[in-house]
Amino acid sequence: MKNILLSIQNLQTHFFLDEGVVRAVNGVNLEIPLGETMSIVGESGCGKSVTAFSILQLIASPGRIVSGEIVFHRPNSDNVVLTNHKERDKRIRAIRGSEIAMIFQEPMSSLSPVHTVGNQIMESLILHTNLGKTEARLQVIDMMQRVGIPNPVQRFNQYPHQMSGGLRQRAIIAMALICRPKLLIADEPTTALDVTIQAQILQLMRDLQTEFEMSILLITHDLGVVAEMANQVAVMYMGKIVEQAEINELLTNPQHPYTQALLESVPRRGQQPKAKLKVISGSVPNPFEQITGCPFHPRCEEFSDGLCNQGDPPVPFQFRDNQHVACFIREKDKTQ
């Protein structure tokens, strides 16, 4: 049995708007193993980012974690039930940014334009440790060097606008890693970057993961990035995990019709040129809508009337050793 660093049980995060309730995360169960990369993939609006923000208790009104439990199993220390703490609790503030850190998508908007990059990286170090300024500065410069920022001593005093997108993203990674977190949550860390820079940043994240022995929760819409990075993948659709599997299993042998369609709709090299791409008909449903039965059934090719559109949504069942699928049809085939 693997050691689990973080477990999420039946998480429900809903947003209460005037127009109705958006069930952004609607019953997610997930375990992040120690030292591995778990990835959540899905299209926009499926609830992948809200899951990440729920871990850090950063859900602002009108959103609320309605139910569920998120437990942080700290190595060599006591467990913390994150969901028992409010956004501003001392306990959670001590963990956020030090033991659990986060990288955001936009490298420009997650840095302050009026503070130097070095001071911004140093801030969390000063906040979470008792280090003095001189000592902290040395550690920051050391970290900047490790994430591949050239001339860290000069760069320390520069402002974000003086850096390129790739360097800024490196600075953000330095900021996240400066307190040696056990869990790094990376929300679309390379989406705003060019492919050659993306490849550099992904390589950097893998190297640092081995060096610091941390777990990564990688949130992305890009199945290619997932294939590069993840050990485990969870596919989300409308606030639920529809399939979870070991990466190679998922890529070579996807089971849920949504996962299958998602993988087939990506254009690839070496495909029949100009062949038609497989599409998922329709679009992601209105978030206020409550679909009976399987949330994917209105778009599913294998839809079977009477089975898929009845009662409660399907619960993930074990399809293979390391593969769980939430699909009525697969479950029926399996039991027969």
Place this chain on the structure above:
Amino acid sequence: MNKEPLLQVKNLKKHFPVKRGFFNQVVGQIRAVDGISFDLHQGECLGLVGESGSGKTTVGRTILRALSPTDGQVLFRSDDQSYDLATATEDTLRPLRKHMQMIFQDPYSSLNPRMTVFDIIGEPLLVNGVSDRSEREQRVQELIIQVGLKPEHIRRYPHAFSGGQRQRIGIARALALHPKLIVADEPVSALDVSVQAQVLNLLQELQSTFQLTYLFIAHDLNVVGHISDRIAVMYAGKLVELGTTDELFRQPKHPYTEALLAAVPVPEPRKSRNRALLSGEVADPANLPSGCVFHPRCPYVEDRCKTEVPKFREIATGHLARCHLAE
């Protein structure tokens, strides 16, 4: 293909002045597009790829004369006559404009939120002399069906549509005047994968139905490869490689293309994580390196690359590359 090309771009340049100080003195030039040449034949799709800042969008906009080129020729064939769009006057351009249309990247900001779908798609018709409302309405209905929306949608405003549907509206608008050439600037990069596939399929269907010619600008090599007959790779304002999709993917001749192909993550089980990564960042077009613009990042760099500017030369039939070492 033996006919005259629909569009011939010859040594196209677009420089932007850098101004500083109180008197707005010109202190330098950003060479966004720096001598680009290619041909585009009727019914063909040419993909133009490059990273941000490589000048690919500027190429598209300069060809359509949304920007005036600094130098070079853009020869466009219409009714067996050839026009140089680069130097044409507004009066010459106006009747030609209906033959060339553009599809934009962001389906949210490229549609006016205060106009109904009918007004948006009908505007190019109105501007070009279809003043009869019922005739316009009929044409808009046709268009909306062609792009996969429903006739009852034409009274609605853009906010009522999803990203993919909005992009379809943008496509319908571009098609309204039966254009010959469509410049599509990152038409699917703002869309989710499943919707992206729908829009790509639609663009392909429309191309074969209406014999359209596409200049397809994008940063995603897989998307470009899927739809294009030929691909042009741009780096720091110059074309570094041009060839058929198949050849370019199988045998890239320029080190940049090779690196770009290696850098794209593929959703397949990984075989090995060790691959050549490009170091450094995209060249700054205001301060280009000497010799070959790619030399500071090139893994195969030699001494002459630092001083001699490589020519864009034909390596195999129809396959050009700008590299001293390509063979």
